[in-house]
Amino acid sequence: MRSLVVVLSFHGAEDTLACVDSVVRGSPAHDLLVIDNGSFDGVLEQVAARWPHVETLQTGTNLGFSGGMNAGVAAGLQDGYDVVTVLNNDTLVDHGALDEVVGVAAGGGVAVSPRVLYRDDPSRTWFEGGRLDPDDGLPRHMTPHEAAAAGARDEGDPYAVDLLAGCCVTASAATWRDVGPFDERYFLDFEDSDWSMRARSGGTALLVVPRARIRHGVSRSFTGAYAYLGTYYYLRNLLLFASTWLPARQRRRLLRTRVLPAPVRDGREHGLRAGLRTGRILTDVALARLRGSYGRASVRLERRAQRWSAG
Structure with a gap:
């Protein structure tokens, strides 16, 4: 089984290099595609110099999260990968986390996220499932109580959620084709919630794998x-x-x-x-x-x- 991880960078070379390093060291069975979203900050050259086996792609312009990730997923599907993961560049992937989510997603019919911790404080959880607020429908992260009710346990089995977080989504090639790409009208923000809703409406189950952990910088791109x-x-x-x-x-x-x-x-x-x-x-x-x-x-x-x- 061939697994591809797509990492999208936009003026975030330092974060991207740290992310790639965590995947290369901790998840060597998974191939990597690093995409520069038109920032031309030298990140692809640095990746090629340090990890010659890692594939790179320059979009040439800022396509946003949705367009940049769509380019990576499309490349993975064209190259015949069985499973494709989209991964934020400001994340660090714990050893074995990709093995866990890919193992669950490989059978098809599901899309999977890991448990996401704060990069600067791994004792705190940033994401363990999303839902629509029952009052106004706002897509939001589940509270600890809601996650526990859904079945979240530190070493427990995967459990169903309403929404996944775009910082890390893993699905089989068949599932990506069934659900389709991120809606590029969004460019940035809520494209993951829209994708989750389309997935669920088409019969794809959304799961969080609590044993799989990554650490997320959380909005490190939203500066200036x-x-x-x-x-x-x-x-x-x-x-x-x-x-x-x-x-x-x-x-x-x-x-x-x-x-x-x-x-x-x-x-x-x-x-x-x-x-x-x-x-x-x-x-x-x-x-x-x-x-x-x-x-x-x-x-x-x-x-x-x-x-x-x-x-």
């Missing part, structure tokens, strides 16, 4: 301009997800409690300027919805985010 762009993608994509998957009652509640109050909430927590900027972003989100503009944010918005991050 991407702190503002992250707000844009979060709000825009949350509305896209809601319009696709949630009933009208939950859509209205989500808009009223999560989206519209964002400028006031940021103003209270971070000051007036932050609140005004979030208000401007919310206007951009509304315009994007009216125009049906998805995928990567406009050049105008990216440049404004750069100006804001500079001061």
